[in-house]
Amino acid sequence: MYKIKTLSDGSIERYKARLVAKGFAQEYGIDYEETFSPVARINSVRTLLAIDVTRKWKLTQMDVKNTFFNGELEEEVYTRPPPGYTCQENKVCRLRKALYGLKQAPRAWFAKFHKTITQLNFSSSAHDSALFTRKTENGTFILLLYVDDMIITSDDSIGIKELKQFLCQHFGMKDLGPILTYFLGLEVLFFRDGLFLSQAKYASDLVSKAGLTDCKIEHTPLEPNVRFTPQDGSLLNDATLYRKLVDSLIYLTVTQPDISYVVHTVS
Amino acid sequence: MTSPRTTHYAAVLRIIRYIKGTLFYGLHYSTTSPLILRAYSDVDWAGDPSDRRSTTGFCIFLGDSLISWRSKKQTLVAHSSTEAEYHALADTTSEILWLR
Numbered sequence: 001m002y003k004i005k006t007l008s009d010g011s012i013e014r015y016k017a018r019l020v021a022k023g024f025a026q027e028y029g030i031d032y033e034e035t036f037s038p039v040a041r042i043n044s045v046r047t048l049l050a051i052d053v054t055r056k057w058k059l060t061q062m063d064v065k066n067t068f069f070n071g072e073l074e075e076e077v078y079t080r081p082p083p084g085y086t087c088q089e090n091k092v093c094r095l096r097k098a099l100y101g102l103k104q105a106p107r108a109w110f111a112k113f114h115k116t117i118t119q120l121n122f123s124s125s126a127h128d129s130a131l132f133t134r135k136t137e138n139g140t141f142i143l144l145l146y147v148d149d150m151i152i153t154s155d156d157s158i159g160i161k162e163l164k165q166f167l168c169q170h171f172g173m174k175d176l177g178p179i180l181t182y183f184l185g186l187e188v189l190f191f192r193d194g195l196f197l198s199q200a201k202y203a204s205d206l207v208s209k210a211g212l213t214d215c216k217i218e219h220t221p222l223e224p225n226v227r228f229t230p231q232d233g234s235l236l237n238d239a240t241l242y243r244k245l246v247d248s249l250i251y252l253t254v255t256q257p258d259i260s261y262v263v264h265t266v267s
Numbered sequence: 268m269t270s271p272r273t274t275h276y277a278a279v280l281r282i283i284r285y286i287k288g289t290l291f292y293g294l295h296y297s298t299t300s301p302l303i304l305r306a307y308s309d310v311d312w313a314g315d316p317s318d319r320r321s322t323t324g325f326c327i328f329l330g331d332s333l334i335s336w337r338s339k340k341q342t343l344v345a346h347s348s349t350e351a352e353y354h355a356l357a358d359t360t361s362e363i364l365w366l367r
Contacts, residue, residue: 198293233273
């Protein structure tokens with residue numbers, strides 16, 4: 001698989017080539033067992049930010065490069081030799097580590113991360129397995145993992161440095177710096193008296209995706225006393241666009257509780 | 268989502284037109300907020316005329332910061348508004364327990 005990574009101004013950042021496995025050819029019970037992989041709950045993200053801002057702890061955002069290659073496979077998985085690799089005929093390759101495209105790749109990565117971070121006495125929260133915490137005499141550490149993105153916060157600044165070093169030893173990490181501005185598509189703005197969480201760019205992209213850029217603004221999200229019944233109107237011929245728009249609206253409820261009820265009624 | 272109709276689609280477009288006016292709305296978390304949990308819950312008893320099920324709404328604040336909320340249709344038909352409120356409280360409580 002080849003891809004050209006571009007920067008926001010359209011210039012080329014780097015060329016990317018990646019070997020992927022044909023995950024669609026895998027059979028359940030033979031090539032993979034479980035594929036479920038936990039990600040942090042959005043409530044955890046908001047709670048962490050709300051607590052963090054009152055305690056004035058430093059936030060660090062990091063991401064993991066080539067995330068899924070870190071996963072170790074429990075199952076025996078074989079692939080055809082990659083193009084350009086010469087070996088004897090009728091031979092196949094056995095995978096030791098996960099490849100992108102494999103059904104169990106996200107799960108294998110989470111298991112590997114869990115194993116690594118627990119070596120540092122971090123424990124995963126009983127309510128959100130992607131939220132890890134550690135308490136020492138120097139302070140409290142909170143680490144929140146969302147696939148390959150993570151935010152780390154603590155009142156112990158030396159401890160954070162050590163934690164970063166530890167992570168860099170085990171995985172290829174990219175340090176996105178101490179100021180959180182963008183996480184999972186959420187825009188985070190810090191002020192002296194607090195922080196502001198919004199999805200302005202996501203929302204404006206949604207408005208143009210729906211082709212409503214030049215439309216009149218509504219002051220309420222729903223007409224009063226509207227009840228949907230299965231008899232009104234007619235069935236949509238093609239629900240693809242509808243589903244896409246509703247999916248985007250569901251994601252928009254992450255910072256907009258005012259549309260939570262209406263979005264629930266149309267989803 | 269399973270069988271959307273033209274009426275649903277019209278509602279979706281209306282929500283997006285509303286969004287257009289609220290692009291810069293968001294959540295504000297204050298540095299001076301106390302760390303106390305407060306929760307509010309409500310229900311519209313038998314709000315859906317076709318299946319008589321009620322919808323729960325709740326929101327949970329940590330001090331002044333809104334951290335969790337949901338609007339969710341109850342899975343069973345409540346026979347009284349008290350029963351509907353009771354289910355709403357139970358759902359809200361389980362969310363509070365989770366947050367603690």
